[in-house]
Every structure is written in structure tokens, then in C-alpha cells.
Amino acid sequence: MNLVRPAAVAGTFYPAEAAVLRTEVERLLARAEHAGEVAAVSWPKAIIVPHAGYIYSGAVAASGYALLAKGRGHIRRVALLGPAHRVPFRGLALPGVQAMQTPLGNVAVDPAGVEALAGLPQVREMPTAHAQEHALEVQLPFIQEVLDGVSVIPLVVGDARPEAVAEVLEKLWGGEETVIVISSDLSHYHPYAEARAIDRHTVQEILHFESTPIEHEQACGATPINGFLPVARKHHLHPRLVGLCNSGDTAGSRDAVVGYAAVAFYGESRDHAGC
Template sequence: MSRTRYPAVAGQFYPDQMSSLQGAVDQYLKEGQELLQSRHADLIARSDQLRALIAPHAGYIYSGPIAGSAWALLANSARFQQVLIVGPAHHYPVSGVVLPAATRLMTPLGAIAISTQLVARLAARPCVQVLDIAHQKEHSMEVHLPFMQRVLGDVPVAIAAVGKIDQSEMAELLAEFVLDPSTLLVVSSDLSHFLNAQAAGERDRATSARICAAAAGQIGPQDACGSSILNGLLEVVRAHNLICHELDRRTSADTAGSPERVVGYGAWAVFE
């Protein structure tokens, strides 16, 4: 039986009309491509070695440009057959990793099929369960779906919300998908919250340095809301001699907010 998850934050975090949403996402991707071409042309040339992305999940006026820098790395890519988006659970207490019961996801750009293969592989792990209520209001994965649709078309997806979990267990789960060349892993995380712009910049700069150094276990919840996922991913990066590069990093003061109380956003790519 088909079950659909409908958007929880369309009209709040991003436009709820198809034409407006498509235009916004395309503009962020265009700006992202321009940034990559000016700062990271060498990474564009290595896009066939891409293993994972880290990208933020706030309202588009705040984090959309930075998410665009991450997703733009996939422009004209037809390599990935499926996408796994993993983000922190914000609205419901979660232990381990939880999946929705849905068989498809809806956005204002249309329906996306849930990958039954990814779901089966995830569900085989003892730390994973189906908990639909944890996904009903969750935005950390939803906000990436329109970017995925514009860049990769109708590629099937799985979304997984993460709560309290051991780092090694998180790493073991993520490794299977990071090392699968047919699957793109997207880790959804913002950075520091509610510092002033200067303090946020300093903290986020230090967090980015730890991400690029694959310093697993050294990112705390005060550094990133997806810290448990990031630490697991960095353990995989270190164990398999992968490389993590910063693509973009800003705060809400740089995009649409006050400098007094900001949230940090960053984009990174993991390569072979």
C-alpha cells in the first residue's frame, strides 16, 4: 500500500508553490556553481570521486545559498542511483536511527519514491526502526529534497532521523553507504546556534577545521546540531583514508539575519 509523507515546512522554510520553489532552488544552485568554479575548480574535476555531502537545513533565506554550494557539486551528474539523507531529529525524542513508514515523499516539485533497497539495508541494522511520528514535523531532511529533485531528477531516496546513538554504531551504519559508489550520502547539519557573528565565526571555523581533519569524536552538540552523525561520518573518513573539503561556510548574518544572534551553516564534500 502506498503511503505518502507530505511536506511539513513548505511555505515556512521554503516556497510552497512549484514555480517559486523551482526558481529559488535554481538560483541557489547557480550561485553555488559560480562559487565552486571560482574557489574549488579542482573539486569539480573530482566530482566522480564524491562519496558524501554535508549541508545545512534551515529556512532557505538563511541556509539556501550554502546548501546550493553543496548540491551544485552534483550538476550534470548521473552517477548516483539513490540518495540517503541523514539528519538530526528536532521534534521527537529518538533513540538510534528512525525511518518513516512512507513509500514516497511529496514536495511542491512532485513525488519522490522511497528507495526500498536502501530502506531494507537500513532496517537490517538493530539501531534502526520505523517511527513515523518522528518524521511528521521534521525539516532536517525535507529541505534537501527540492535540491535533490532539481539536480538528480527522480532518483529514489531514503531519509533517516538520528537521535542518541553511539559514535561507532553510527560510523558502522554510514560506512556501508559512503563506500557504495551508487549511493550518495547527505548528512544534514547546521553549525553553532545563537552566538554573535564574531563568536559564531570563530567556533564554526574551528569546527570546519576538525571536519577537514576527520577529527571524529571532537564535535559536540554546541558545535553542530548533527554532531552525532558528523562524528560517525568522520570516523568513516579517517578509517578509509577519505578526504573532506570545505566548500562554503557562512552564518545567518551573512545571508539574511542580525549579527547579534546567528546560526552557522557550512557545506563540505567527502572524496575518495
């Protein structure tokens, strides 16, 4: 068994050279801080952030991760869930490794978190689901830069019922030492104005914990989102939109765009940032 899952999309979704990558992530985070997205006194319990190439969605992702910076030294592990793009399968997949590699170094896979999921029928080790998957990998450099020294429980989510995802999240919920990161883009390949309308509607559904499930046409990470939202509501989290745009706003044509949002979820006892 490989002990480390090697980086698969360095050089395509984000820079492959460590110094260039660190500079880029620092720039995106500094820009988010300058935009005033870090007014909260404390940090969110969970964030939903996009996973496209940094040139497209990096600024929106950074607006979510900048909010976690206040948890540096307190946050010790990240439960990281994202959709399967490469390999179809049922359930949720762990990578079966001890660490995840990026050009910035290795991120340890949290053994206690993995052990907590042992025995759940919907969770299995499946290295092939992780091998070429970008949805989790693109989050790792942000986690490394913002939190430093944390471990992750990386789960690629395949065909799974919301209740199955929710059960996993409950097992990993923990206290202030644990944060949840849900990796998802929004709508794909609609004309600019149409995409903006679709994405605004999707965000409102998320912010209001609508009972109607998010569809995969609205968000590629609909499955982890639909599992997360009932748990967030049960734990009385309060969502705040901190970033919303699409590829037509950043680095792409407006003929067919991909949408991106960052949503932060705060506990009742924590101050939270407005949008």
C-alpha cells in the same frame, strides 16, 4: 500506513509553490556555479550541508549540491541523515513510507536501502520522528533539482552512538551510484564574531578528522557527523570546505546567529574542488 510522507515545512523553510521553489533552487545553484564551486572533474561521495530556511542557508547548501551535478545520471540513491529536532528517541528512524513529498513532486524511498538496514537494532520505522522534521525535508528540493529520479534512504538520527551511525553508513555506502548527505547547521545563537570563531574551529575539526567528537553546541547534527567522519576516514575520503557563513551574513541580525557550512568529501581517485 501512509504511503507518502507529506511536506511539512513548505511555505516556511522554502517556497510552497512549485514554480517559485524551482526558480529559487535554480537561482541558488546557478549562483554557486558562477562562484566557481564546481571545478571538480567528478562529484563528491558525501556532503555536509545546512538545513535552515533557504533565505538563511540556501546559498551554502547550494554550494554543496552544485558539486553533485556532475553525478546526474550516475547517482541513483542518496543516503540522507539529519538530526531530530522535534521528537526525542534513541537510534535512527526511517519514515515507514514509500515516498517523501515536496512541492516539486515525490522522492521515492529506496527499498533496497531500507532492506539493507533490516535487522539493525538501532534502526526502526518511526513516522512521528519524520512528520514535522525539517532537517531532511529541506534537502529534498535540491536533490530533486540536481539529481532527478534518484531514491533516498531518509534517516532521522536521535540519541545514537557514533558506532551505531557508522554501522548504518557502512551498510548503505555502495559505489558511485550512492552519495551520502549529512544535514547539519553549526553553532546556534552566539554573537556574530563569537560564532565565526566557533564555526571556524568546528570546520577545522571536520576537515582534519579530529578524534575529539563534535559537540551539539558546535553543530546540531553532531550525532550523524560523528558517525560519518570515522567512516569517511576509513574510506580515505578527502574533505574540502566549499561554503561557510552564518545568518548574520545572509538575512538575520548579527546579535545571535546560526552558522552554516558545506563540506564535500571526495574519494582518492577523484579530483576535488578547493575552497
